[in-house]
Amino acid sequence: MKRLLVIEDGTEYAEFARLFLGSEFRVIAAQSAAEAVCAAEAEPGCALLIDLRFDRASQDVLTGDLDATAERLFAGDRVRALRHLQDQQGVLILAELRKLGHRQPAVFVHDFPSRRLENLRRLYGDVRAVPSFDAQALRLALGGEA
Amino acid sequence: MLASRLAHDVGKYMARTAHNVAADKWTPTLAAMLCRDLFELRGGRASAVFETLARPIESLSGPQEGLVRARAHLAELDALEGHLRASDAGALARAAVLALAVEDGLRKLARDLGKGSP
Numbered sequence: 437m438k439r440l441l442v443i444e445d446g447t448e449y450a451e452f453a454r455l456f457l458g459s460e461f462r463v464i465a466a467q468s469a470a471e472a473v474c475a476a477e478a479e480p481g482c483a484l485l486i487d488l489r490f491d492r493a494s495q496d497v498l499t500g501d502l503d504a505t506a507e508r509l510f511a512g513d514r515v516r517a518l519r520h521l522q523d524q525q526g527v528l529i530l531a532e533l534r535k536l537g538h539r540q541p542a543v544f545v546h547d548f549p550s551r552r553l554e555n556l557r558r559l560y561g562d563v564r565a566v567p568s569f570d571a572q573a574l575r576l577a578l579g580g581e582a
Numbered sequence: 583m584l585a586s587r588l589a590h591d592v593g594k595y596m597a598r599t600a601h602n603v604a605a606d607k608w609t610p611t612l613a614a615m616l617c618r619d620l621f622e623l624r625g626g627r628a629s630a631v632f633e634t635l636a637r638p639i640e641s642l643s644g645p646q647e648g649l650v651r652a653r654a655h656l657a658e659l660d661a662l663e664g665h666l667r668a669s670d671a672g673a674l675a676r677a678a679v680l681a682l683a684v685e686d687g688l689r690k691l692a693r694d695l696g697k698g699s700p
Contacts, residue, residue, distance in 0.1 A: 446624060448595060455615070456602050489590065492624060545594065547689055568685060569598040 437462045439482035440578065443472045443529055445490035449545070453485060456571035461578070469499035469529045476538045483578045484533070484542040490525035500528045527556065534560050543577045545569055584642070585692040588635040593688035596620055596628045600678035608674045616677060617666055620659055628684075629656040639695070648691035655680045655687075 440461035442450045450465040457463070464479055466472040476482070490498065498521045506517035521528065530542050539561055547567040548556070556563040566573040599616040608616075625631040636649050659680050665673035 448598065451615070452598055455611075491591075547589065547692070567689065568594060569601050571602045 438578075439464060439479050440485055441466060441472065441475050441479060441482045442485045443467075443526065444487035445493040445525070446487075449485060449487055452569055452571075457574065457578075460575065468493065468497040469525075469532050470497070472529050473532060473536060476533055476536070480538070481540055483540055484530070484538075485574070485578070486526040486530060486542055486544055488524070488526040488544055488546050490522050493522060493525065495521075498522065498525055498528075499532055500525070527560075530560050530563070541577075541579060543574065545574070583696060584635065584639045585688070585695040588632065588639065589685075589688040589692040591625070591635060592623070592628055592632045593685035595623055597681045597685035600681040603678060605675040605678070606671070608669065608671060610669055613666065613669045613674055616674065616681075617663075620666070620677065620681065621663060627660070629653075629660050632656055643695060646691060646695075648687045648694075652684045652687050652691075655684045 438461050440453055440457065441464045442453050443466045444450065445467055447465075450463055453461065453463045461483070464475050464482065466475045476484075495502065495518055498518075500521040502514060502517050502521060505520060506512050506514045509520060510516040526544060533542075541562045541564060542560065544563070544565045545568065546565050548565045553563065553565055564577040566577050596619045598619050599612060600619070603612050603616075619628070621627045623631050625634070632652065636653070640646065640649060659677055662673045662677055666677055
């Protein structure tokens with residue numbers, strides 16, 4: 437059976453995946469960058485389903501340098517920088533995984549504008565997106581049977 | 583940005599189950615999951631999260647037809663709650679239609695207002 441690493445700050449994606457994609461994928465859940473790295477190392481080659489926003493994650497589990505982000509993007513405003521890290525956490529986790537050599541397809545459930553998606557592909561290789569929790573579209577994006 | 587967040591936090595999650603269940607295929611497990619999508623989103627009921635995020639948009643951009651429609655759909659969903667929790671087949675089918683309509687409308691609004699995503 438194929439394996440799917442679901443990375444999110446809650447449980448909605450994993451619940452969805454187990455119910456609607458579970459016949460094709462064994463679902464592994466991770467709720468932080470550290471957990472995602474551990475799971476990816478333990479399950480090399482598994483497809484990635486990643487939530488973009490980690491609104492519920494506390495600062496201590498987020499990946500990304502808060503102070504550097506504040507200085508670089510928000511004139512030192514750490515509150516806005518934290519919000520940015522939460523809003524973009526899925527991409528930041530993907531960047532960590534890519535740095536470690538994990539090149540498998542990564543799928544986001546997000547309505548990215550086309551230019552944003554092109555940019556993500558330039559930076560992180562095989563990145564795909566579907567706009568909604570549509571299991572058939574996700575199966576296709578993950579390389580399974582529609 | 584605000585409209586994109588509304589489409590994500592409300593529209594995407596409230597349609598999570600509705601996308602994947604045919605009208606006559608609701609099981610108790612799926613009905614319960616739909617109820618969580620509608621009434622137990624992160625932040626509370628979909629209608630409440632919607633109001634929290636929609637009001638700043640209306641303050642900044644004025645009245646939006648897409649928000650008016652979504653608000654009406656959400657009110658209808660709130661009124662259906664008892665029937666949904668009782669797994670009433672007609673209510674489940676109607677709720678799925680409404681949830682998908684809200685998601686579609688909010689996504690269109692985000693594109694129209696924001697032309698982008700965070």
